[in-house]
Amino acid sequence: MRLLVVEDDRNLNRQLVDAFQEAEYAVDTAYDGTEGHFLGDTEPYDAVVLDIGLPGLDGISVLEKWRRAGRKMPVLLLTA
Numbered sequence: 001m002r003l004l005v006v007e008d009d010r011n012l013n014r015q016l017v018d019a020f021q022e023a024e025y026a027v028d029t030a031y032d033g034t035e036g037h038f039l040g041d042t043e044p045y046d047a048v049v050l051d052i053g054l055p056g057l058d059g060i061s062v063l064e065k066w067r068r069a070g071r072k073m074p075v076l077l078l079t080a
Helices: 010-022 033-042 059-068
Strands: 001-007 026-030 047-051 077-078
Touching: 001 010, 010 026, 026 033, 026 077, 033 047, 033 059, 047 059, 059 077
Parallel strands: 001 026, 001 047, 047 077
Antiparallel strands: none
8 A cells, every 4th residue: 555644744754654664555755735746646645644734735725636636545634
């Protein structure tokens, strides 16, 4: 299973990636909404963990763009 973690807090991002990799998932990561949107729009992910409060492009906007483009992968939204 291939996952994308989009989280700007580098410590939380690393913790999530470590936990998923320990569970033997393939994980890509992004630290801002622009990069996260690009990866989610161009790569085949089985699921995404997406922070709402991201620099560049917020998580809700990223999700809206993916859905308008027909991207249907499950997304788990994070918020502080």
